Amino acid sequence: MTTVTGTSAPALRREAATPVTRGRAAVLPTTALVLGALYCLVPTLWILVAATKSRTRLFSTDTYVPSLDLGLVHNVRDLSGYQGGIFWRWMLNSFFYATVGGVLASLVSAATGYALAKYAFRGRTLLFNTILAGVLLPQIVLAVPQYLLLSKAGLTDSRFGVLLPQLFNPYGIYLCRIYARAAVPDSLLEAGRIDGAGEARLFVSVGLRLMGPGLVTVFLLQFIAIWNNFLLPYVMLTSDDKFPLTVGLYSLLRHGAAEASLYSLVITGTLLSVLPVIALFLSLQRFWRIDLVTGALK
Known part of the structure; x- marks a missing residue:
């Protein structure tokens, strides 16, 4: 014992x-x-x-003590009236760039990733590694070459000049290749070929359907990247009415160096610019849950 x-x-x-x-x-x-x-x-x-503080109280009160005198309401009203409501034009431009660019970039990424995952051809590995190397290149390195190329085509100071460079997303292609390899069975594609379906129909009817939850993630990442992009539209655009929010708020901040009252408008505009991204995250959560459940069942 x-x-x-x-x-x-x-x-x-x-x-x-x-x-x-x-x-x-x-x-x-x-x-x-x-x-x-x-x-x-x-x-x-x-x-x-x-954002809750008025112009006079912004620098005269404690930093983290909010104002209760409807300062946010007045700031939104002043921002809406600035230069005929140009802020909301910037907001619409950002929606256009991010939504259209996100959808088109997701489709390009889906087609490229599907092809790299499901078709065997000479140079596939080299092509994929070259695309993947694009993830390592910072945007500041690509901005000047993109500007020179698009200026030759006469697309500077146009919305197409902002959209076209956003359509090719190396990281999105990488995610789509991985997802297509895991979510699209080869046996299902072979069955479709036996039934007489063409490759384009297989991609649209089978590939895109099965890759849907993964494409939601690619779209969200690309939407946020375009929404927050500053350097490319700053280089490409010169007209105020074509600016996205990032460039528009920067121009407003630059004018605020000579007019301190504009700082409140910049802060309020920054707060409003975050709300659409939060709403997008919340609205797409159910697709991520479906993706997680599908992966768990597999």
Whole structure:
């Protein structure tokens, strides 16, 4: 009996110490997570609070103390009346660029990823690696060559000049290739070919349907990338009525250096520009749940 007790006591002590050790090991990741959350939430909180302040109270009150005198309502009204409501024109332009560009880029990514996943041809691996290398190129490197190419075609200061470079998304192609390989069975495609279906019909009727949940993710990523894109439209466009929100708010901020009252309009416009992206995230959540459930069943 003594021997059993002597051998079991250290084991019990080790078992009792295991949760403590794990708890100490989790301190660093938890701290990093909290700091990352604060890094994201503090600027957002500042925007929310600053948008409630009027022009006179923006720099004269505490930073994180909101104003309760309907300052947000007045700021939205002033922003809507600035230069004949040009802010809402910028908002519509951003919707156009992000929606049309996101849909077209998702279709291009789906077709390219499907072809790379389901067809064997010479140079497929080299082509895919070349496309994947495009993920490593920063946008600032591509902006000047894109501008020079589109200027030769006479597409500068036009909406097509902003849309065309956004249609090719290397990361979207990479995601579509992976998703097509996992979600589209080869046996189903062979059955369709036996029934006489052409390759284009197989892609539209089978490939796009099965890749639908994955394309939602590609569309969302591309929508946000175009919505937040600043450098390309800044280089391509010169007309105020064609600016997206990013370039329009930057021009408003630049004018605010000489007129401090415009800072409130910039802050309010920044807050309003975030709301469509949040609404898009919330509206597309159910598609992600369907994708997760489908993956779990597979």
